[in-house]
Amino acid sequence: MAVRYEPNDDVSLNGDLELxxxxxxxxxxxxxxxxxxxxxxxxxxxxxxxRNHTIYTTYQGNRNPFIDNPLFVDQVFSNDTPxxxxxxxxFTAAQLANAAVSGDAVDPDGDGRxxxxxxxxxxxxxxxxxxxEATTTVAWLPPAGASGTARLALSHRRQRYATxxxxxxxxxxxxxTWTAFTPAAATTVYVDGLTDQVTVETPxxxxxxxxxxxVERP
Numbered sequence: 001m002a003v004r005y006e007p008n009d010d011v012s013l014n015g016d017l018e019l020x021x022x023x024x025x026x027x028x029x030x031x032x033x034x035x036x037x038x039x040x041x042x043x044x045x046x047x048x049x050x051r052n053h054t055i056y057t058t059y060q061g062n063r064n065p066f067i068d069n070p071l072f073v074d075q076v077f078s079n080d081t082p083x084x085x086x087x088x089x090x091f092t093a094a095q096l097a098n099a100a101v102s103g104d105a106v107d108p109d110g111d112g113r114x115x116x117x118x119x120x121x122x123x124x125x126x127x128x129x130x131x132x133e134a135t136t137t138v139a140w141l142p143p144a145g146a147s148g149t150a151r152l153a154l155s156h157r158r159q160r161y162a163t164x165x166x167x168x169x170x171x172x173x174x175x176x177t178w179t180a181f182t183p184a185a186a187t188t189v190y191v192d193g194l195t196d197q198v199t200v201e202t203p204x205x206x207x208x209x210x211x212x213x214x215v216e217r218p
Contacts, residue, residue, distance in 0.1 A: 173209060
């Protein structure tokens, strides 16, 4: 409600609704910190996502963006970046204050994935993933047609709303020298409410090649 009814609306009917820690006047609501804590503890369920989609496709023709992406809440009400909102959902206040736990390059669960990569993959930075879970894979694809070229396909998960990450792809013949490449093709497949599976392709001519995903802040 506080997001929907803004000064540009007909304030004579709706007012400018605000959400804060205390009630001020007749068009404010509280308590923001309690609602934020509740929201982080109980993210949308798959049933809620399906209901949101049904409302959009069958009845009202609009969606609740906070069901589609619960991280929007902290971006709006805590003035967070997308990555900051993701960290708030994953770490306690004490962990957020400790860069040795929540820093981008830190690996608190010891699974070989620093927090920046956990953010990209939308995995839990405090629980080591099981072998093979959400891993990056490379597969050989045969030539498409008689005159086609064989390809290597690199596949990885991606948090759909991680707009503050720069993702690029690199190839190497020795895992020492890496060269960026532009994918020849890319596909995206829905995994869940926040995650897609991204697959990119590059031509393969028979030489030994390794591929990797590079994740950086802009």
